Amino acid sequence: MTQLPDKEKTYKIIGCCMEVHSVLGGGMSEAIYQEALGLEMKTKGIPNKREEELIVNYKGVELIKRYKADFICYDEIIIELKALSELTDEHMAQVINYLKITKKRLALLFNFGNDSLEYKRIINS
Numbered sequence: 001m002t003q004l005p006d007k008e009k010t011y012k013i014i015g016c017c018m019e020v021h022s023v024l025g026g027g028m029s030e031a032i033y034q035e036a037l038g039l040e041m042k043t044k045g046i047p048n049k050r051e052e053e054l055i056v057n058y059k060g061v062e063l064i065k066r067y068k069a070d071f072i073c074y075d076e077i078i079i080e081l082k083a084l085s086e087l088t089d090e091h092m093a094q095v096i097n098y099l100k101i102t103k104k105r106l107a108l109l110f111n112f113g114n115d116s117l118e119y120k121r122i123i124n125s
Contacts (some may be wrong), residue, residue: 006106009046009074014119016040017110021117030083033112034070037081041073048073056101069098078107087111087118099124 020036034050041048071079078098082091087109090091097108104124111118 006074006077010064010079010106010108010121012044012046013041013073013077013079013108015023016044016046017112017119018117021112024112024118026112028083028112030081030112033081033083033110037071037079041071046073047075048079049075054098054101067094067098067101069102072104074105076106078102078104078121079110082109082111082113084111084113086113087120092120092122095122096124 017040018038020033024032024036031057038048038050048071050071052072054069056063056066060089069078070081073079078095080091080095080098084091091109091111095109099105099107099122107122108122109120109122
């Protein structure tokens with residue numbers, strides 16, 4: 001069995017998301033969860049950057065258009081939040097693109113839109 005990268009850091013982030021979901025429940029806007037998660041990670045001492053711009057290069061030229069990751073934690077784990085009825089392949093593709101352009105190894109995709117918190121780990125191989 002392959003060891004998950006950054007296992008301890010990942011569990012701390014997931015724990016913060018679980019706490020936010022248990023307090024707020026499902027069905028609020030993504031912006032509310034993002035703000036609450038930022039506060040929760042601060043109380044847990046998780047270093048993070050919120051709405052970090054991700055630079056895309058095309059043939060060595062930096063493009064003007066940027067992606068924005070909801071959070072980058074520990075300068076290495078991308079966090080993307082959703083508040084939807086379900087996650088789709090498009091959401092996974094978005095996070096895979098984030099990993100590809102940043103060359104980071106791990107992303108966590110969270111969906112706060114339901115009664116139960118949903119999350120996926122995406123590893124850049």
